Amino acid sequence: MTDLDQRITSTLRERAEGQVDIDRLTSRAVAQGRARRVRRRATLGGTAFGVAAVLGLGVAGGGALPVEVPWTAAKPAAPVAAPAPxxxxxxxxxxxxxxxTDPSLLHFGVDPARARYLSWQSALDLESAQLDLGGAAPVRFNLARSAEVAEELDAEGAAHIPEPATPPFDGQVVRVPRGGADSDWILRWQPAPGLFARLHTVAPNGGALQAxxxxxxFDAAYRCGGPLRLSALPEGxxxxxxxxxxxxxxxxxxxxxxVIGSGDKLLKVDLQYAKSIVGARTDGNRMIGDRPAFVAEGGLNEMELLGFPKAHLTAIFGWPTVGGSTEADAATVLGGAQVAEHLDQPETW
Known part of the structure; x- marks a missing residue:
């Protein structure tokens, strides 16, 4: 994973819900990239990366696993969104x-009778999800091919290490006191040799972790992009x-x-769907094949492919600090985008 990939991955991982903030993405993942790359090479060398700032705490103590009522066996009445097989x-x-190894795929799934996805992510080296187990706090899941990556990376690669510095993936629940009623609860194990799994929640007890x-x-693979696939990318x-x-x-x-191209050219594609969206732009100022598109003028360059009811499909391009992807790159990516016909029906994704 390159330094740029790593910073983008870290920024995206920090979002448990909602749309990724573009300003934050660019400022953390791009604008400071060159200087950080030099500094990190000088200071980190070949050392392993530390534990994520999500813990950022002092001493980790052992803790028994209190009993907590998990997700009920009855499935929710509303449709449940999940990755497609x-x-x-x-x-x-x-x-x-x-x-x-492939950000378009997830190599794990969730039993819908036991938990609900709040989000899922796939990046180079790490696959993850945020899960609802029916309690007040969500549970974060990481799956990786190394313990260091499963513990997560922060944007600087700096170490935020609770004791012990190299925690065992032994299936035991660990409690990290925060002060007050809530603590950090962590469960680490290896589903298979060479595979490291980590669960984390902040709650009064850690009962949700075993649930x-x-x-x-881990017996099936899934597509990450939900209702969106990109079938065409710029060369390289x-x-x-x-x-x-x-x-x-x-x-x-x-x-x-x-999407990252040669020379660290970066392009971000967003699909945003909301039932509350009323009306839609129909007058484009560009054409991508036989479909109208609209490019906002000035500021951060954004191209929207039109014609999706209650949804916006956009590509943000042209960050000059890293060479910048172009409008032509955005047109290539949006021109090959495949969007499910029924965005409100996950079974069609």
């Missing part, structure tokens, strides 16, 4: 070496990050895909 793709147990572990499935470009946020579903959801 990826037929023919090996699962995590069969090919643990494939986890975190989340029981809800996870690749998708490095995929994230889908569905906490508000069926009222709405967001999909974000990051």
């Amino acid at each position: 990826a037929a023919g793709v090996p699962n995590a147990l069969a090919r643990p070496d494939l986890v975190g 989340a572990r029981n809800a996870l499935r 470009a690749r998708i490095t990050n995929c994230g889908v946020w569905v906490e508000r579903f069926p009222a709405g959801f967001n999909v974000s895909l990051v």
Whole structure:
């Protein structure tokens, strides 16, 4: 993973819900990239990255696993959004070496009778999700091919390490006191040799962690992009990050895909759907094939492909600090975008 990939991945991971903030993405992942790259090479060398700032705490103590009522067996009445199966793709147990190698895929799933997705993400090296187990606090899940990545990376690669510095992935629940009623609760284990899984929640007790572990499935693979696929990319470009946020579903959801080309040219594609959207732009100032598109003038360059009821499909391009993708790059990506016909019906994704 390059430094630029890593900073973008970190910024996207920090979002548990809603749309990724473009200003934050560009300022953290791009504008400071060159200086940080030099500094990190000088100071970090080949050392392993630290634990994520999500803990950022002092001493980790052992803790018994209190009993907590998990997600009820009855499925929610509202439609549930989840990744679509990826037929023919090996699962995590069969090919643990494939986890975190293709940002368009997830190598794990969730039993819908036991938990609900709030979001899911796939990036180079790490696959993850935010889960609702029916309690007040969500549970974060990470899956990676190394313990260091499973513990997460922050934007600087700096270490935020609770004791012990190298926690064992032994299936035990660890409590990290915060002060007050809530603590950090962490469960680490290895679903297969060469695979590292981590669950984390902030709550009065850690009962949701075992319920989340029981809800996870590693016997199938899934497509990350939900209702959006990109079938055409500029020459030399690749998708490095995929994230889908569905906490508000069926009222709405967001999909974000990051495309990086040669020379660190960066382009971000967003699909935003909301039932509350009334009306839509119909007058484009560009054409992509036989479809109208609109390019906003001035400021951050954004191209929208028109014609999606209650949804916006946009590509943001042209960050000059890294060479900048072009309007032609955005047209290529949007021209090959495939969007599900029924955005409010996950079974069609």
